[in-house]
Amino acid sequence: xxxxxxxxxxxxxxxxxxxxxxxxxxxxxxxxxxxxxxxxxxxxxxxxxxxxxxxxxxxxxxxxxxxxxxxxxxxxxxxxxxxxxxxxxxxxxxxxxxxxxxxxxxxxxxxxxxxxxxxxxxxxxxxxxxxxxxxxxxxxxxxxxxxxxxxxxxxxxxxxxxxxxxxxxxxxxxxxxxxxxxxxxxxxxxxxxxxxxxxxxxxxxxxxxxxxxxxxxxxxxxxxxxxxxxxxxxxxxxxx
Amino acid sequence: xxxxxxxxxxxxxxxxxxxxxxxxxxxxxxxxxxxxxxxxxxxxxxxxxxxxxxxxxxxxxxxxxxxxxxxxxxxxxxxxxxxxxxxxxxxxxxxxxxxxxxxxxxxxxxxxxxxxxxxxxxxxxxxxxxxxxxxxxxxxxxxxxxxxxxxxxxxxxxxxxxxxxxxxxxxxxxxxxxxxxxxxxxxxxxxxxxxxxxxxxxxxxxxxxxxxxxxxxxxxxxxxxxxxxxxxxxxxxxxxxxxxxxxxxxxxxxxxxxxxxxxxxxxxxxxxxxxxxxxxxxxxxxxxxxxxxxxxxxxxxxxxxxxxxxxxxxxxxxxxxxxxxxxxxxxxxxxxxxxxxxx
Ligand SMILES: [Zn+2]
Numbered sequence: 001x002x003x004x005x006x007x008x009x010x011x012x013x014x015x016x017x018x019x020x021x022x023x024x025x026x027x028x029x030x031x032x033x034x035x036x037x038x039x040x041x042x043x044x045x046x047x048x049x050x051x052x053x054x055x056x057x058x059x060x061x062x063x064x065x066x067x068x069x070x071x072x073x074x075x076x077x078x079x080x081x082x083x084x085x086x087x088x089x090x091x092x093x094x095x096x097x098x099x100x101x102x103x104x105x106x107x108x109x110x111x112x113x114x115x116x117x118x119x120x121x122x123x124x125x126x127x128x129x130x131x132x133x134x135x136x137x138x139x140x141x142x143x144x145x146x147x148x149x150x151x152x153x154x155x156x157x158x159x160x161x162x163x164x165x166x167x168x169x170x171x172x173x174x175x176x177x178x179x180x181x182x183x184x185x186x187x188x189x190x191x192x193x194x195x196x197x198x199x200x201x202x203x204x205x206x207x208x209x210x211x212x213x214x215x216x217x218x219x220x221x222x223x224x225x226x227x228x229x230x231x232x233x234x235x236x237x238x239x240x
Numbered sequence: 241x242x243x244x245x246x247x248x249x250x251x252x253x254x255x256x257x258x259x260x261x262x263x264x265x266x267x268x269x270x271x272x273x274x275x276x277x278x279x280x281x282x283x284x285x286x287x288x289x290x291x292x293x294x295x296x297x298x299x300x301x302x303x304x305x306x307x308x309x310x311x312x313x314x315x316x317x318x319x320x321x322x323x324x325x326x327x328x329x330x331x332x333x334x335x336x337x338x339x340x341x342x343x344x345x346x347x348x349x350x351x352x353x354x355x356x357x358x359x360x361x362x363x364x365x366x367x368x369x370x371x372x373x374x375x376x377x378x379x380x381x382x383x384x385x386x387x388x389x390x391x392x393x394x395x396x397x398x399x400x401x402x403x404x405x406x407x408x409x410x411x412x413x414x415x416x417x418x419x420x421x422x423x424x425x426x427x428x429x430x431x432x433x434x435x436x437x438x439x440x441x442x443x444x445x446x447x448x449x450x451x452x453x454x455x456x457x458x459x460x461x462x463x464x465x466x467x468x469x470x471x472x473x474x475x476x477x478x479x480x481x482x483x484x485x486x487x488x489x490x491x492x493x494x495x496x497x498x499x500x501x502x503x504x505x506x507x508x509x510x511x512x513x514x515x516x517x518x519x520x521x522x523x524x525x526x527x528x529x530x531x532x533x534x535x536x537x538x539x540x541x542x543x544x545x546x547x548x549x550x551x552x553x554x555x556x557x558x559x560x561x562x563x564x565x566x567x568x569x570x571x572x573x574x575x576x577x578x579x580x581x582x583x
Contacts, residue, residue: 036332040339040565054344069288070329073295077333081340084299085313208299211292220286236278237256237293239271239304 001058004047004082005195008035008075009067009095010114010163015042016191017050017057021199024050026192035074043078054082059089061198063098063189065213066122066139067114072212080210089203092210093194096139099162100126101193102186108157109136115163119144122215125151125158133197141215148174162187244317244557247305247341248550251334252326252354253380254278254285256297259546260309260316264554265363268309270547273297276420283419284409291329298337305546313345320350320553322357323563324573325380331569339565350553351563353573354544355381356393358509360551361537369504369533375494377518378510379405379420382490384448384497386578391559394578396497397448404486405512407452411459411482415475426515429483432476436462438485440492448497455485483517491521498529507535514542 003018011033016026025046029038047054062079065072072095083090099112106128113123124139137150144167151158151174158175160168161182171179204210217225225231243262250257259270275293279285306312321338324331342349358381359374374385382405383398402410405422412421415428438458441451459482466473498506506529508522519536526534541548556562 034568036335036568037566039336040343044343044565054346069291070332073291073329073333074336077295077298077336078340080295080299081302081337082344085302085341085344208303209296211296214292218286218288218292220282220289224281236281237273237275237297238277240274 001199002052002056003059003061003195003198004043004057005061005191005198006039006043006075006078007063007095007098007189007191007194008039008071009063009065009098009189010071012188013038013042014189014191014194015039015046016195017046017052018192018195018199019050021196023192023195026190028188028190030188033071035071039074039078055086057088059091059198059203061091061093061194063095063194064092064210065095066141066215067095069212069214072214076210076212080207083207090207090210091198091201091203093198093201094124094139094213095189096122096124097126097133097135098189098194100133101197102190103159103161103182104128105159108159108180109154110159110161111151113160113162113164113167115166116141121147121167123147139213139215144170151175243315244554245311245315246350246550246553246557247302247316247319248352248546248553249319249321249334249338250354250357250544250546250549251294251298251330252322252324253330253544254290254293255544256294256301257544257546258301258305259550260305260311261547261550261554264551265367267364267547268311269305270545271301271305271308272545273301280419283413285327287327287329290327291333294330294333298333302337302341316345316347318348318350318553318557320352320549320556322354322549323351323567324354324570326354326569326571328569328571331571335567335569339567343565348557349563349567350556350561351567352549352552352556353393353575355383355385355575356552357548358537359385359387359507360555361509361541361548362507362535363551364538364541364547365535368507371501371503372505372507373497373501373503374507374509375490376510377404377490377512379403379409379512381510382450382452384493385575386501391555391561393575395575396501396578397450397493399450399452400442401451401453402456404450404452404490405510407456407486408512410456414460414463415478422512422515425479425483426517428476428479429517432474432478432480434481434484435474435477436481438481440485440488443489443492448493450489450493452486455482487517487521490518491525494522495525495528498532503532505533505535507537509537509542511543513537514539
């Protein structure tokens with residue numbers, strides 16, 4: 001199977017091509033957040049260097065959020081446009097799970113996180129079980145103190161990975177030496193691991209209905225819902 | 241001769257649209273998914289909400305556009321996409337989808353200016369003949385564009401503050417009209433009289449620029465003052481007075497531009513070009529310019545749509561204007577100013 005994987009959820013942009021389980025080409029940029037300019041050129045380049053035509057790719061694996069709203073829309077728009085236009089398989093993966101793939105240890109809880117500013121974070125809790133990375137606590141947008149309350153329920157060591165800088169102190173304060181801090185490169189998503197992991201996952205059934213996993217309403221919608229508790233949403237977009 | 245078939249994308253604001261256009265002037269399909277109902281909740285377009293709706297709709301619109309046009313990817317000549325001006329997050333959905341589809345099917349990619357799109361909606365009425373002048377009036381833009389020849393666009397005047405359509409929405413809110421307000425204000429205006437004599441900003445100045453924020457403020461102050469003294473003003477006369485001021489300024493500046501730039505065609509384009517008051521006034525004024533033909537964009541194509549992007553796309557295709565995979569959204573994209581106009 002020929003797989004193209006991509007992650008543009010935050011500052012890093014990572015793309016990889018995997019053919020029959022073997023890595024062909026991969027590139028990760030952390031220098032710019034110009035995903036709009038770089039994503040397609042990097043994909044074109046890696047697919048071409050792998051000796052493939054776009055139509056030869058069987059499956060696209062994309063990290064679809066949470067993360068920067070613009071970033072997760074970039075990967076999601078590419079993935080659904082590609083899969084829809086060429087009728088290919090699409091595997092949509094949590095961007096937090098994609099980051100957790102960097103940590104291969106068993107018997108620990110892997111805690112990927114993105115900094116949501118002002119003590120807020122996008123985070124989830126994962127654990128390797130029989131070669132599968134399972135969500136122990138679902139991805140969420142939360143305050144670090146509320147999240148640490150949840151983590152006190154668990155007894156295993158907790159590995160912090162991702163945008164951890166602003167959170168190491170409160171973690172160590174609450175969880176003490178159960179906290180393990182990830183250094184350097186392993187805090188950056190790696191699309192080659194995403195491609196490899198995505199081989200075994202189920203493709204989604206309805207590519208056209210795929211949306212990024214924002215995990216947060218926009219402020220305008222949240223305010224509107226608070227003011228209109230009885231409105232049941234419904235269809236806000238119409239064909240004319 | 242092979243058909244020129246362009247798959248066109250437009251996502252600059254709150255419409256997700258994909259079209260298939262043949263030879264630049266025939267609409268095989270023009271799918272438009274509008275988000276108006278969503279943004280009505282907030283009284284105007286919320287950019288993040290717009291981006292979220294675009295990504296929900298985009299591939300569905302592509303499939304529908306191809307199915308309705310009864311063409312396949314192998315029939316297509318090129319992909320065209322709006323890359324500015326507009327909301328950056330919204331533009332990026334169309335740009336990314338268009339780049340992806342162009343790459344997947346090995347098709348050339350054509351970058352289109354949204355304002356050029358509005359102007360070229362006129363192409364579905366009759367061919368654009370040069371030199372031409374366009375008055376583009378919408379919620380985001382009010383500008384006069386001179387086109388000396390095909391694929392040449394020069395701004396000779398534009399709004400210094402609010403766009404005309406934006407002013408319509410703001411005074412509409414004061415009158416209790418839901419966003420977007422243009423159509424209702426236009427209807428009320430036809431039932432009222434210009435009794436308030438609002439200011440015609442910059443009307444007598446020696447340039448082709450517009451300003452609508454003073455008019456908007458005068459309108460709002462008039463209504464607030466009446467509220468304070470417990471007086472109720474006639475909403476239809478208010479609408480008529482507001483529209484008369486907008487139409488006067490738009491028409492006067494356009495006439496002045498026609499005197500300085502004699503053209504074969506005057507094109508009225510953009511969302512506000514659907515306004516009956518403006519259409520009627522320009523028809524009237526054009527009687528003084530017997531060698532200039534007035535071309536009104538079709539009502540159904542005044543708002544944002546991908547058909548107009550495909551119409552420009554065909555022109556750019558013939559002029560070899562292509563983009564590569566690094567094409568980015570340019571939210572502030574503008575034509576060059578005309579060399580001899582001061583700004
Ligand atoms: Zn427009």
